[in-house]
Amino acid sequence: MAESTSFYNKITSFFEEIGEMTRFAMRFFKEAVSPPFEFRELLKQCFFMGNKSFFLVAVTGFILGVVFTLQTRPTLEEFGAAAWMPSMISISIVREIGPVIIALICAGRIGSSIGAELGSMKVTEQIDAMEVSGTNPFKFLVVTRIAATTLMIPLLVIFGDFIALIGSALIENIKDDVSYQLYFTQVFEALKFSDLIPATIKTFFFGFAIGLVGCFKGYNSKKGTAGVGKASNSAVVYTSMLLFVIDFVAVFVSDLFYN
Amino acid sequence: MKTTTSNTRDSESNIVLQIENLYKAFGENKVLNGFSLDLKNGENLVLMGRSGSGKSVLIKCLVGLLKPDKGKVEILGNDISTLSQSDMDELRTSIGFLFQGSALYDSMTVRENLEFPLRRHTRKLSSKEMEALVFEALESVGLKHTVDLMPAELSGGMQRRIALARALILKPKIIIYDEPTTGLDPITSKEIIELMNSVQEKYKTSSLIITHDVDCARVVSNRIILLLDGVNYAEGTFNELSNSNDTKIKAFFK
Ligand SMILES: Nc1ncnc2c1ncn2[C@@H]1O[C@H](COP(=O)(O)OP(=O)(O)OP(=O)(O)O)[C@@H](O)[C@H]1O
Ligand SMILES: [Mg+2]
Numbered sequence: 001m002a003e004s005t006s007f008y009n010k011i012t013s014f015f016e017e018i019g020e021m022t023r024f025a026m027r028f029f030k031e032a033v034s035p036p037f038e039f040r041e042l043l044k045q046c047f048f049m050g051n052k053s054f055f056l057v058a059v060t061g062f063i064l065g066v067v068f069t070l071q072t073r074p075t076l077e078e079f080g081a082a083a084w085m086p087s088m089i090s091i092s093i094v095r096e097i098g099p100v101i102i103a104l105i106c107a108g109r110i111g112s113s114i115g116a117e118l119g120s121m122k123v124t125e126q127i128d129a130m131e132v133s134g135t136n137p138f139k140f141l142v143v144t145r146i147a148a149t150t151l152m153i154p155l156l157v158i159f160g161d162f163i164a165l166i167g168s169a170l171i172e173n174i175k176d177d178v179s180y181q182l183y184f185t186q187v188f189e190a191l192k193f194s195d196l197i198p199a200t201i202k203t204f205f206f207g208f209a210i211g212l213v214g215c216f217k218g219y220n221s222k223k224g225t226a227g228v229g230k231a232s233n234s235a236v237v238y239t240s241m242l243l244f245v246i247d248f249v250a251v252f253v254s255d256l257f258y259n
Numbered sequence: 260m261k262t263t264t265s266n267t268r269d270s271e272s273n274i275v276l277q278i279e280n281l282y283k284a285f286g287e288n289k290v291l292n293g294f295s296l297d298l299k300n301g302e303n304l305v306l307m308g309r310s311g312s313g314k315s316v317l318i319k320c321l322v323g324l325l326k327p328d329k330g331k332v333e334i335l336g337n338d339i340s341t342l343s344q345s346d347m348d349e350l351r352t353s354i355g356f357l358f359q360g361s362a363l364y365d366s367m368t369v370r371e372n373l374e375f376p377l378r379r380h381t382r383k384l385s386s387k388e389m390e391a392l393v394f395e396a397l398e399s400v401g402l403k404h405t406v407d408l409m410p411a412e413l414s415g416g417m418q419r420r421i422a423l424a425r426a427l428i429l430k431p432k433i434i435i436y437d438e439p440t441t442g443l444d445p446i447t448s449k450e451i452i453e454l455m456n457s458v459q460e461k462y463k464t465s466s467l468i469i470t471h472d473v474d475c476a477r478v479v480s481n482r483i484i485l486l487l488d489g490v491n492y493a494e495g496t497f498n499e500l501s502n503s504n505d506t507k508i509k510a511f512f513k
Contacts, residue, residue, distance in 0.1 A: 117366070129362040132322050133376045134348035 024216045031136070032143050041140060045148035053109045053156055060105050061160035064097065065089070065167025073175065082176060086183050087190030089168045094191060095199050098161040100247055103206040106153055107239040111214040114145055115235030118218025119228035127219070142219060146211035153207030154200060198254035205246050213239040273300040275433055275465045276321070281330035283316055290316050292489030293330070298433070303459055303466045305476045307511050308486030314469045315359065317486070318435050321467075322356055323347055335432065352380045355426030355434040355464075359441065361418040363410040369421055370406050373397070376429050396424040399461070400454060416447035423454060427462070434458070436468045440475050452478050473512055477501075485511060 069089055076082050118141060121127050130137040165187060172178040214235045221231035276298040283291040290313035298304050308314045319325040321332055323339060332339045337350055363372050373393045377384060384392070397403045400420040410418055419439065426434060439455065440448035452475050459466060459479075470476055476483060477497050485493045485500070485508060493500060493508050501512040 120365075124360055124365075125358045125362040126364055128319075128324050129356070129358055129364070130375075131324060132351055132354075132356045133379065134351045135375075135379050 020220075021212070021216050024219075025212055027138065028143060028146055028212070031139050032147065036139075038140050038144050041144040042147055045144050046152050049110050049148055049152045050156070052113070053106055054159075056105055056109055057102055057156050057160040058163050060101060061098070061163035062167040064101060064160075065093065065164035065169075066171055068093065068097070068164075069168040069171040073171075085172055085176075086168075086178070086186035090165060090187040090190050091195060093164050093168075094161050095195050096247075096251075098164055099157050099199055099203050099206065100243065102157045102160040103153060103203065103210065103243050104240055106149075106156060106206075107210050107243060108236055110149060110152075111210045111239045112232045112236045114149075114211065114214030115218040115221075116228055116232035118142075118145075118215060119221035119231035120225075122219060122221045123223055123225070123227060138219075142215045145215055146208065149211030149214075150204055150207040153210060154203040157203045157206075158200075194258050198250065198257075202247065202250040205250065206243055209242045209246060210239050213242060274298065275300050275335055276467065277331075277333040278317075278321070279331040279333075281317070281320060281332070282328045283313070283320060283325065284328060290489060291320075291327070291330075294486065294490055296484055296491060298465050298467055300465055301459075301463055302481045303455075303468060303479050305468045305470060305480035305483045306486060307470065307476060307483060310471070312486050313489060314486060315437055318356075318437060318467065318469065321435065322351060322354060352376070352429050353432045355429070355431035357419075357422055357426050357434065357436045357439055359437040361410075361415075361422040363418055363422055363425070365410045367409075368406075369397075369402075369408055369410070369413075372410070372421065373425050373428050376425065380429060392428060396428045397421075399427065399458070400424045416443050416450070419443065419447075419451060420454065423451075423458070427458065430462060432464060434464050434466045436466060436470075438469055438471065440470065440472045445474075448472065448475065455479050 069085065072089065073082065073085065076085060076088070118127075121141070127137045127141070130140060165184070169178070169180050169183040172183055173180060217231040217235040217238070221227045274297045276296075278294060278296045281291050281294045282289075294317060296304070296306070306314055306317070316325060320327045321334070321339075334350060335353060337346070339347065339350070342350065363369075364375065367375070370393055373396055374389055377389055377392060393406065394403060397406060400423055402417060402420055402424070405413060405417065405421065410421070413421065423439075436455065439451050443451065455466065455468070456479060458464060466479075468475075468479060480497050483495060483497060483500050484491050487493075487507060493503070493505070495503075500508055503509060
């Protein structure tokens with residue numbers, strides 16, 4: 001009995017949380033479209049996020065491209081299809097692996113730091129201080145951060161994809177003497193709009209999810225430093241889960257459209 | 260200092276902040292049960308009460324961080340429950356609020372902390388005017404040299420003084436201090452207390468001061484109100500209350 005009640009409680013609190021997060025998202029849209037707009041803070045956040053994840057995304061992207069190419073090569077060679085490498089790699093990286101891996105990295109880097117930052121601002125009354133000084137803290141802190149992740153994650157993904165392809169081209173160049181020019185000509189031949197558009201639209205949703213969950217967890221963080229740790233930790237966990245859900249839906253929807 | 264009867268009318272029009280019959284509960288926990296208070300122009304009013312008696316809750320109701328269940332709050336002649344969000348924000352610029360834990364924005368430098376209220380509330384200031392105001396506020400708390408430091412690089416007492424400078428920068432008519440000396444050593448406490456007195460003199464502000472600190476209450480108060488069981492239990496000058504025979508009152512001044 002006790003077990004089933006606690007399971008029941010878990011389920012209800014899970015749905016309650018989803019409800020609250022939806023309300024939080026609604027509030028974002030409502031406040032995002034009404035003046036005043038905090039452009040200065042938005043730019044600052046965009047810069048911070050780009051600056052903070054730039055290197056990480058580059059390294060991850062490069063390794064992704066290199067490893068993926070090295071692992072795939074033997075199989076394709078076996079079938080005598082090594083010439084297909086550039087198109088195969090570029091499609092799988094740009095369509096799927098690049099966006100997901102880079103969004104996950106950013107969830108760890110950006111989402112957790114938003115959760116921790118807003119969480120500690122909440123418990124040390126900085127959010128109250130902002131409100132008392134006549135500034136809407138939701139607008140200043142939450143709207144700018146969610147908008148910034150929604151804009152920056154797509155850019156970081158495009159950048160990461162590009163670095164991954166460079167990594168892949170490097171391996172092809174070493175192993176098979178494929179020139180960079182030939183490699184990228186093949187890449188651009190293989191990639192169609194129908195690959196690029198859904199993949200890019202998806203990343204806006206990834207960015208929105210990272211900002212939303214980070215802000216939600218931080219802004220509603222419980223008293224005490226333990227609350228802050230929990231906010232930042234659960235921001236990463238929930239975001240990662242949500243990213244896969246969004247990815248699933250996105251793939252499903254684009255499949256419907258293009259077939 | 261009691262107002263004489265002939266002065267009563269005068270002093271009533273002099274009230275800058277009035278709380279009437281305030282009620283606030285969190286579920287079963289009834290924190291305020293009909294609390295009333297008025298703050299006169301230019302006075303230092305001290306509010307004392309045990310830990311958890313609802314002092315912070317009370318002042319959060321004053322600035323709209325919490326919504327009271329019942330009762331009226333009037334600040335500078337405005338009933339705050341009738342104000343629109345933008346009017347409330349406007350009114351908040353005439354109230355300085357010093358938080359219990361300083362609440363400096365820790366991602367901003369001292370300068371940016373002080374500029375924050377300025378950027379939001381004044382007509383567009385030139386960077387020169389802004390600089391001048393920042394330095395004036397820092398001067399009054401004696402910390403001009405910290406202008407480009409981050410809050411984390413300052414001691415607790417310095418943070419409290421910077422927080423005070425931030426609360427002062429818009430030249431508020433009313434300042435609310437939430438335990439300004441708690442957690443500070445006696446010497447730093449004394450500095451803060453002196454600062455509070457000099458602020459009152461220099462800017463002619465009215466202050467509502469929350470404290471446990473008897474020394475602080477003795478030095479800064481013109482009048483003291485005791486908050487007990489959610490109501491204003493007693494009121495008087497420091498001497499009147501500290502010489503009272505009521506054991507409940509005495510307990511505060513041990
Ligand atoms: N947001 C809140 N939600 C629920 N209960 C609260 C909230 N804020 C305060 N309380 C409760 O109200 C009561 C009064 O709290 P308050 O912070 O006003 O005490 P205080 O007099 O300021 O004490 P201290 O001197 O320790 O700061 C406490 O019992 C506290 O648990
Ligand atoms: Mg308190």
